[in-house]
Amino acid sequence: xxxxxxPAKLGPVATFAGRSLEVLRDMILDGTLSPGxxxxxxxxSQALGISRGPLREAIQRLASEGLVEAVTHRGxxxxxxxxxxxxxxxxxxxxxxxxxxxLAARYAPQERIDELGRMLDxxxxxxxxxxxxSYPADPDFHARLxxxxxxxxxxxxxxxxxxxxQLARARSAHQPRRARTALDEHRTIVAALDDRDGDHAASLxxxxxxxxxxxxxxxxxxxxxx
Amino acid sequence: xxxxxxPAKLGPVATFAGRSLEVLRDMILDGTLSPGxxxxxxxxSQALGISRGPLREAIQRLASEGLVEAVTHRGxxxxxxxxxxxxxxxxxxxxxxxxxxxLAARYAPQERIDELGRMLDxxxxxxxxxxxxSYPADPDFHARLxxxxxxxxxxxxxxxxxxxxQLARARSAHQPRRARTALDEHRTIVAALDDRDGDHAASLxxxxxxxxxxxxxxxxxxxxxx
DNA sequence: ATCTCGCAAACTGTTGACAGTTGTCAGCTC
DNA sequence: GAGCTGACAACTGTCAACAGTTTGCGAGAT
Numbered sequence: 001x002x003x004x005x006x007p008a009k010l011g012p013v014a015t016f017a018g019r020s021l022e023v024l025r026d027m028i029l030d031g032t033l034s035p036g037x038x039x040x041x042x043x044x045s046q047a048l049g050i051s052r053g054p055l056r057e058a059i060q061r062l063a064s065e066g067l068v069e070a071v072t073h074r075g076x077x078x079x080x081x082x083x084x085x086x087x088x089x090x091x092x093x094x095x096x097x098x099x100x101x102x103l104a105a106r107y108a109p110q111e112r113i114d115e116l117g118r119m120l121d122x123x124x125x126x127x128x129x130x131x132x133x134s135y136p137a138d139p140d141f142h143a144r145l146x147x148x149x150x151x152x153x154x155x156x157x158x159x160x161x162x163x164x165x166q167l168a169r170a171r172s173a174h175q176p177r178r179a180r181t182a183l184d185e186h187r188t189i190v191a192a193l194d195d196r197d198g199d200h201a202a203s204l205x206x207x208x209x210x211x212x213x214x215x216x217x218x219x220x221x222x223x224x225x226x
Numbered sequence: 227x228x229x230x231x232x233p234a235k236l237g238p239v240a241t242f243a244g245r246s247l248e249v250l251r252d253m254i255l256d257g258t259l260s261p262g263x264x265x266x267x268x269x270x271s272q273a274l275g276i277s278r279g280p281l282r283e284a285i286q287r288l289a290s291e292g293l294v295e296a297v298t299h300r301g302x303x304x305x306x307x308x309x310x311x312x313x314x315x316x317x318x319x320x321x322x323x324x325x326x327x328x329l330a331a332r333y334a335p336q337e338r339i340d341e342l343g344r345m346l347d348x349x350x351x352x353x354x355x356x357x358x359x360s361y362p363a364d365p366d367f368h369a370r371l372x373x374x375x376x377x378x379x380x381x382x383x384x385x386x387x388x389x390x391x392q393l394a395r396a397r398s399a400h401q402p403r404r405a406r407t408a409l410d411e412h413r414t415i416v417a418a419l420d421d422r423d424g425d426h427a428a429s430l431x432x433x434x435x436x437x438x439x440x441x442x443x444x445x446x447x448x449x450x451x452x
Numbered sequence: 453a454t455c456t457c458g459c460a461a462a463c464t465g466t467t468g469a470c471a472g473t474t475g476t477c478a479g480c481t482c
Numbered sequence: 483g484a485g486c487t488g489a490c491a492a493c494t495g496t497c498a499a500c501a502g503t504t505t506g507c508g509a510g511a512t
Contacts, residue, residue: 013298014298014299015298015494015495015496016495016496017286017495017496018298040462040463041463041464042462042463042464050496050497051496051497051498052464052497052498053279053282053495053496053497053498054495054496054497056279056283056464056465057282057283057286058286060243060283060284060286060287060290061286061287061289061290063287064286064287064290064291065290066379066382072239072240072241072244072464072465072503073463073464073465073502073503073504074463074464074503074504074505075463075464075504085378085379088377088378088379088380089379091325091329091377091380092322092377092379092380092383094325095321095322095324095325095326095380096318096321096322098321099317099320099321099325100321103317151314151317151318152311152314153292153311153314153315153318153387153390154314154317154318154321156292157318157383157387161379161383164379241464241465241466242465242466243465243466266492266493267493267494268492268493268494276466276467277466277467277468278467278468278494279465279466279467279468280465280466280467282494282495298473298494298495299472299473299474299493299494299495300473300474300475300493300494301474301493301494302494453512454511454512455510455511455512456509456510456511456512457508457509457510457511458507458508458509458510459506459507459508459509460505460506460507460508461504461505461506461507462503462504462505462506463502463503463504463505464501464502464503464504465500465501465502465503466499466500466501466502467498467499467500467501468497468498468499468500469496469497469498469499470495470496470497470498471494471495471496471497472493472494472495472496473492473493473494473495474491474492474493474494475490475491475492475493476489476490476491476492477488477489477490477491478487478488478489478490479486479487479488479489480485480486480487480488481484481485481486481487482483482484482485482486
C-alpha cells in the first residue's frame with residue numbers, strides 16, 4: 001500500500017458541475033461572456049461537452065454569487081452593474097477590508113507582514129522605473145492582505161465582492177497611470193501594519209480604495225455618460 | 227438596461243428549484259434538518275414531491291450560501307459549526323453591521339430612525355413588565371437596522387452571515403435572561419442614531435454584538451465543553 | 453402601412469432512467 | 483477473534499427525452 005492520499009484539497013473538482021462553475025466564472029470575469037449577455041444552456045453545454053443538468057447546477061451557484069441573474073423561463077444573463085452598484089460594492093469592500101486590516105494589525109504574525117513588504121519590492125523591480133506599467137499583482141496584494149485577518153468567512157466575503165467589482169469594472173481595467181500611485185499606497189499600508197497601527201492602516205486603506213473607486217467611476221462614466 | 231427590480235415581489239418563485247431552496251433553507255434554520263445530518267436526495271425529492279434535478283439545483287445554492295457542505299459521491303450534509311467559526315461569523319457581522327450603522331447615521335431619513343424606535347416601543351409593551359420574555363423581534367431589529375444603510379450588497383452580506391449564525395447557534399436559542407438587556411442596548415443604539423453619532427452607535431453596536439456572541443458561546447460550551 | 457392574432461420555433465423547467473462510486477456485510481483466511 | 487475479500491445494496495453524478503412557456507414572425511384585417 002502506497003501512502004496515496006486522497007485528492008481532496010487541490011485536485012480539480014472531479015465533477016462536471018464543479019468544473020463548469022470554475023470555467024464559467026473565469027469566462028465571465030475575463031470577458032469571454034460579456035455583461036448583459038445571455039447564457040444559452042444548449043449551446044453552452046455543447047461547448048463544455050456536458051449535458052444541461054450539471055451546467056444548470058453550476059449556473060445556480062453563479063446566480064448565488066451574484067455574477068449572473070436568472071429570470072424564470074427567460075434565461076440567465078451575465079450581470080451588468082450600474083455605477084451606483086459599483087459604489088455599493090466598494091462601500092461593502094471598504095467595510096470588510098478595513099476590518100480585516102485592523103485584525104491583521106492586532107494578530108498577524110510579523111513574518112507575514114514582512115512577506116507582504118517583500119512582495120511589493122518584487123513587484124516594483126519587475127515593474128521597472130517607468131510609471132506606466134500596469135499593476136497585475138494588485139488583486140494578489142489585497143487577497144494576501146485579507147488572509148492576514150485569519151478569518152475564513154471574512155476572506156470569503158471579500159473574495160465574493162472582489163469578483164463582483166471585477167465584473168462591474170469589466171473592460172475598464174486599471175489605468176496604468178494609477179499603478180505607481182497604488183503601489184505607493186500599498187507601501188504605506190504595510191508600513192502602518194508593521195507599526196501595528198490598525199487605525200492608521202485602516203484609514204490609509206479606505207483612502208486607497210476610495211481612489212480606486214473614483215478612478216473606476218471616471219472611466220465608467222467616460223464610456224457611458226448616461 | 228440596468229433594471230434591478232426583482233421579477234416577483236411576494237409570489238412563490240414559480241419554479242421547483244426556487245421554492246425548494248426556500249423550503250430547505252427554512253428546514254435547516256428551524257432545525258427540521260439538524261447540523262451534521264445528511265440530505266438524501268431520493269428521500270428529500272419524494273418528500274417535496276419533485277424530482278432530483280431541481281432539488282440538486284437548490285442544494286447547490288445552499289452549498290454556495292454555506293449552509294450545507296457537498297462531498298463528492300458521498301452526499302451533502304447540513305453544516306455544523308465550531309465555536310471558533312461562530313466567533314469568526316460574529317467578527318464578520320461586526321464589520322458589516324457597524325459599517326451599516328455608520329452609513330445609517332449619515333444618510334438614513336429621520337423617519338426610518340423614528341420607525342425603529344417605535345418598533346422597540348411595541349416590542350417592549352408586548353413583552354410585558356417581567357424581564358423573562360423572549361425577544362423574537364431581535365432578528366427583525368437587526369434586519370431593519372441593516373436596511374437603513376440603503377446598500378443592497380451590504381444587506382445581502384448581512385443576511386447571509388445572519389443565517390449562518392442562526393445555524394451555528396442551532397438550539398442554543400436566545401436566553402430569555404438577555405432579552406431585556408438586548409432591548410435596552412437596542413434603545414441606546416437608536417438613540418445614538420437619532421443623534422447622528424455614527425461612531426457612538428457603532429461602538430454601542432459592537433459591544434452589543436460581543437455580548438450576544440459571549441452569551442452564545444457560553445451556552446455552546448456548556449453543552450459541548452470540548 | 454400598421455396592428456392584431458395565432459402559430460411555430462427555440463428555449464427553459466422537469467422528469468425518469470442509466471452509470472459509476474461508496475459503504476456494508478457476509479464469508480473466508482490466518 | 484481480527485482482518486482481508488468480494489459481492490450487493492444504496493446513493494450520487496450524468497444524460498437524454500418530455501412538457502410548458504416565451505418569443506419572433508407572418509398572414510390577415512383595418
